[in-house]
Amino acid sequence: MTAVEDPITTTAIGTPMKRREDPKLLAGEGKYVDDIHVVGQLWMGMVRSPLAHARITSIDTSAAEAAEGVHSVLTGPQLQEMGLWLAPLPCAWPVTEDMVNPPHYPTAIDEVHHVGEIVAVVLADSRYGAADAAEQVIVDYEPLDAVASIAAARDGSATAHSEHETNKAFHWPLVPDPDALEAAFANPAHHVKANFVQQRLIPAAMEPRGVLAVPSPMGGDVTLYSATQVPHILKVMIAATTGIPESKIRVVAPAVGGGFGAKLNINPDEILAVTLANRLGRAVRWTESRSEAAFSTHQGRGQLQTIELAADADGKLQGVRVHIDADMGAYMMLITPGVPLLGSFLYTGVYDVPAFGFTCDGYFTNLTPTDAYRGAGRPEASYAIERAMDILAAQVGIGPDEIRRRNYLAGGEYFENLEVPSTLVFDSGHYGPNLDRALELADYDGLRAEQARRRAAGESKQLGIGMVTYVEICGLAPSRALGGLSYGAGGWEHATVRLLPTGKAEVVSGSTPHGQGHETTWSQIVADKLGIPPEDVTVLHSDTAISPLGLDTYGSRSLAVGGVAIAAACDKVVEKAKQIAAHQMEASADDLEFAGGMFSVSGSPDQAMPIQAIAFGAFTAHNLPDGMEPNLQEQVTFDPTNFVFPFGTHVCAVEIDEDTGAVELLSYVAVDDCGNQINPMIVEGQVHGGIVQGVAQALFEEACYDEDGNLTNPSMMDYLVPSAADVPSMVTDYTVTPSTSNPLGVKGAGEAGTISSAAAVMNAVVDALSPYGVVDMDMPATPQRVWRTINEAKGGQA
Amino acid sequence: MIPAAFDYQVADSADAAIAALAEHGDDAKLLAGGHSLIPLMRFRLATPGVVVDIGRISDLSYINDGGDHVAIGAMTTHRAIETSELLATEAPLLRHVAGQVGDPQVRHRGTLGGSLAHGDPASDLPAALLAHGGVLVARGPGGEREIAASDFFTGFLETALAGDEIITEIRIPKAAGVGWSYQKFNRRAQDWAIVGAAVMLGDAPKVALVNMGSAPMRHSGVEAGLAGGGGADAASVAGDDTDPPEDLNADAEYRKHLARVLVGRGITEASG
Amino acid sequence: MxxxxxxxxxxxxxxxxxxxxxxxxxxxxxxxxxxxxxxxxxxxxxxxxxxxxxxxxxxxxxxxxxxxxxxxxxxxLASEDGELHPMQQAFMDCHGLQCGYCTPGMVMAATSLVAENPGGLDEAGVREGLEGNLCRCTGYHNIVKAVLSVGGAA
Missing domain, CATH: 3.10.20.30 (Beta-grasp domain)
Structure with missing residues (x-):
């Protein structure tokens, strides 16, 4: 028994602790996939289709094969004959029973369906040699009509897949009460019907994707290093696709340079690297170039939305009806068809809406496949409802703040466990004070006064003010809910917490960070739970050999699912430690208190044991209760019973130069509510980055295709990821409404900024131009588009 | 993206570079800062057999007072121009424009001679040279000759430079106290201008446009209007007699509109 | 060669x-x-x-x-005993990095920028000076804060 000392009190949770990840990353010691090299490795070079839709008539590999340093050149048919895989690349989300899902093999076999689809693979002994050889492969094509837009897909005069008679992939309805919906729209005082375009976006994580597959010379094992968000899912899917036993596959996500959804897929290059390395007994690697990434990594968004609002004379919503046509691209990738569904539940936003209906048609096109991109379906939904609310406000003749106040769930007051018409139960919300705080921070009245002054003076630079109150659905996900949506996996997360003999803790998490600072945040949770210093906590993750169980990181799920699992595992460790402490102190466990890492007997404060001493005792196992297993190690697989629903209000101001059409974002205020925060510094960073990605959609970014399906801006020179010089600093604040979905009361913050900011900026742009009668504008609000809109509006007035 | 293989030669003098060009002809490309050539080579849009590195010719990097002009060595970097005290008084337009090229990293490596020889209609420095009424000194096997800026840019990525000539010096007439302006319009700070306008007032006003035709160009209509005392109203013809490119950022109509706006702003600023 | x-x-x-x-x-x-x-x-x-x-x-x-x-x-950049350069330290203190991939280039650009502006930079100067470096995680807010904390005008 140890003499009583002052207990260590950690108050790690809620503090802006500096990130333990940073020193290595700042010193250039972060090891990304492309930094890892293996002796004898072969470099893959991809021969990619220059056409969006064509039949392959011949492939001549002779020149490439003869080139120095080339190991082999393999065409699609040759790879297929080698029997490297049992099944096409997986789609885990067949949203309907009759969903069309054309086979998607790692390489095209006889017909290509998008520009950049792989038709042959070169293996060479150097990066440069692989690039040279790939250029020397000569492929002849017979061009076929390409389907290069949703409109063309709907039209259907050409089909993206020759064997299909239509481009439609599925029809998915969510209309809980059709009669109520019809009644709401029968004769509304106000009826808004608006069409919005969610342009395709290129996710553009700064680290391009890459793979390195290393066969083990001692057996049939293969290790895949991949720039992925989902090593666990990838492992399962590689096994299912290739037939390599799961136990023979190890997947490692080393340092990963951002993901934003773009790294949660099962990609052709991953399957090719694993199977070729396995077959050849040599390491195989590949890293996409940035311009190649526009074809080798999925894109985001790509929807045409129609939203209708029915409201009474005061602007009180009676119904919301939505239809979207969603661009799947050429193939169904891992969760391609599910992305629009993730948004479907949020088209009523933060509002009290008696009747709701949503339908979605998925279409194939001859473009790069789409899949999750930051927010995945939810930014689209938030955009539609929040833009439409502004249009409704203008119709009713009230301000955008007032239309929102009149419609907030629970009248803007606190609520918990509230069922909304889309059938979800929102965990908690309190929208009124959140809006108040955002308007105050933005100096909303001052902005309106300045806007009025500029309008009265007829200045050439006009001010626009935009606001959004968003809610998002994250913490993906209750496994049963996913089952109900036909998703092919669960939504739990696994954690193991062990207290080592030396008193240090080791946490194994199934969450897989790629910039979110999990190591820091998890150490804060464990430090508080076990009463030990955060620096005594080691966090292990992202390697299926170390962390065999997990469902990875996407959908703002890490804290609300994975973090909760860690906290629960800590609770189990403490519970076991308490039994040992009681045994060793000869006290009843019921009489023990645990605080600051110390077990003490109630009423006898001189009788106490630190948890580290118990850990050592659990290791030596000299004096444990009868029948108790040695060691302090506990596992928890947490499956949430509900999603979490973060919310917030963002207010921004833009200045529009009417002479040039240039839009400048002047100020941006975000008041988010993600429940309890573990590390406010990290939360704020997530909010900042998310906001700028949404601003980028509103003002800068669009993957532009010509009518033949060619992407005209694949490089970073033409695809305008904004720089520091193109965006302002932001003002952030928070309200705190703890979640009722988990014991930590946490929600999620990774996607929130993106879910709100595109709509906030476009509301501001339209607000600036509203004196000209402008009611809507497509994204991105490029200078040319703004100038032309102003011109047309003024012409219309004349 | 990986460049195709090439032979590499270092030219340690202008004459050595000229000799290398004479030897290899069209198969050779001069490499100065590399910020025009290397991006093209990475996409294999340029595949020279021989690359002649003139980046080490240190005696072509200078900014000297030439009496009635400032003499700038062809290998002088944008950064050196951007920070030159001599140019601050004698050629502030050029100095300012050099600071608008690309980003700091590009300006550390990119050279004035390299940018001008590339002759890109979307690049900033040719417009500044035209507005200044500068002169280029070209040296070839037959010796040196002067080429007026207004004669230099002959077509899309084409100049009056012969295949075996290199630019050695750029001469900028001193313009202390003359009103000037450069208006660059783009969507993202680091990008090429969608449209740019360089304005120099003075006795013979000059106005040059960026990205309004296949080559860097002066606009005689605007210049005539200015010479006639038209002031900012002279900008109204800035879109006339232009043949701007069309791309994702701007169609021709919008570029012509921007030219009018930017030239107008330029004249106003230069007159202020 | x-x-x-x-x-x-x-x-x-x-x-x-x-x-x-x-x-x-x-x-x-x-x-x-x-x-x-x-x-x-x-x-x-x-x-x-x-x-x-x-x-x-x-x-x-x-x-x-x-x-x-x-x-x-x-x-x-760091000293031989491993002590971070003030710019690296500022990025850590201000949470100027998330995934860390742009960070080495961003830090090298920032140190060069600060060295070239001994009189100190304002926010616009920092933002324009970093125009050639893209980051997808941070929205730049904390990067700018970090650079200003080292090279901002007094």
């Missing part, structure tokens, strides 16, 4: 193809993988290093062009 450079104070030589990009020379020939590649059009700045004391994009230089040059990469 033989290329000799002084990298982070150490003389290094290797025989490479003339077309070898400087960034590949640093990463693959010399094993200095701290410098990253984020694009192929000189747009993103992830590959930023110092060449003879000035920031440069090592994806837009051939290694042969650097023959004889003094090069500093992110690995050479």
């Amino acid at each position: 033989e290329v000799s450079v002084t990298v982070n104070g150490e003389r290094r030589s290797a025989d490479v193809e003339p077309r070898t990009l400087l960034v590949h020379f640093l990463r693959e020939t010399l094993g200095l993988t701290g410098t990253n590649v984020g694009c192929d059009t000189s747009s993103c700045g992830a590959c930023t290093i110092h060449v003879n004391g000035e920031s440069a994009k090592s994806c837009t230089m051939f290694a042969v062009q650097a023959d004889g040059a003094e090069i500093t990469t992110i690995e050479g």
